[in-house]
Amino acid sequence: MEKHIPDIVIHRLPIYLRALELMARAGHDITSSQELGQRLGISSAQIRKDLSHFGEFGKQGTGYDVDFLRQQLRQILHVDRVWDMALVGAGDLGRALAHYKGFENRGFRIAAIFDVDPRKVGKPLAGIPVEHTSRIPELLPARGIRIGIIAVPAEAAQSVADLLIEGRVQALLNYAPIRLSVPDEVLVEYIDPVIALQSMTYYLGARQGSGQNRSQAEPAGHSR
């Protein structure tokens, strides 16, 4: 319980937590690694082994107390508090994120919004004032914001990342389809729907289409 814990294990914990929250809300008091695994498509042994990195949370013959395990996981993942985040980009995606209800109750809150567009600066979005991007380095440290969300076009993403890092941010969630170059100590997670889609079309392509597919050949040239 004090050694290095594999990153892949860390990435599964939020999935367990999400399932537990769901069970708790459904009034489910007790569960087992088997039940959890069934719901998640993960082997029960995997779940037990993952959890065993952090302690012994279950009871033999019974399983896990949903509420207790939930609290433990929230502690382990440090979401037993609320993390303020800075959102950069008040376009369509930024707006969707600003209005997203899913952050509440899962440990996060958008506490500041930035955009370069002067028409957007000043007007509040989801009740939060939109500031100019250039003020990131100045405003973030004062507000103790340690997480940044990048929701700007790919061309602007790296410079936004640089500003956020100047503002002492330690974790980035990047929606732009580009790899960011950041100091070693800064964490980055990437969300790119096209990457996810393309790894599915690899498998789809081999299969039978249901109708007249391949509607359009992709033109050779590129623009973006």
Next chain:
Amino acid sequence: MEKHIPDIVIHRLPIYLRALELMARAGHDITSSQELGQRLGISSAQIRKDLSHFGEFGKQGTGYDVDFLRQQLRQILHVDRVWDMALVGAGDLGRALAHYKGFENRGFRIAAIFDVDPRKVGKPLAGIPVEHTSRIPELLPARGIRIGIIAVPAEAAQSVADLLIEGRVQALLNYAPIRLSVPDEVLVEYIDPVIALQSMTYYLGARQGSGQNRSQAEPAGHSR
């Protein structure tokens, strides 16, 4: 080149492709596994081995022709065509996805949009008419749509998935924070920003905060 190819390899290919598209746009004609790896934070040997599953695309002493490798990867991933997708949910997220320019040129297009809200049905979104969700099973097969995007609240996600599958969809991109239960032959990819964030706060929590963090204790009770 005919054996089973690990899923994890498939998931890296789109990342290679994305980098190559970027290079191509930058007028970069030739690259090497080393250069690619440097940009992506992946070892050069990893890249060479991944590619070797599909053939020999490089030239010793020189490296890879950016344009050629790009075309090869697009073929392998079957994004040398355009895939029509059905988007379900015309809320904030659905709107952002409908307007997203990043699908173009990467092999995808939103060809149909659905929502349950009668106020949204009828009005076009990003030039695409919004239909009622109940019409999914009827409309998709006729249009040869094989990919669905779920952008509805968690409560509705499973029933939307069921409708899409009834409409013969073979791949789902699910933005709802819930695991879907689907037949074996249907592919699913998940996007949940909170999962990504929580795996970062695991590491962040151990570190020094930059100011007065832990602004608010999460209340014990839950609602959502």
Next chain:
DNA sequence: CGTGAATTTGTACTTTATGTTACAATCGCC
């Protein structure tokens, strides 16, 4: 209240999957 069957955990051990190292073969270039 005692007992045995049924569960279920945590973990040691085994197997499988993934990644790294190292290098012969090849190529372009000066």
Next chain:
DNA sequence: GGCGATTGTAACATAAAGTACAAATTCACG
């Protein structure tokens, strides 16, 4: 025509997942 660069891959090393089981617990039943 020799030299530096770079590929593709075999051999090795590391990481992750699955198997199996002793130990603990519950519960039904007499």
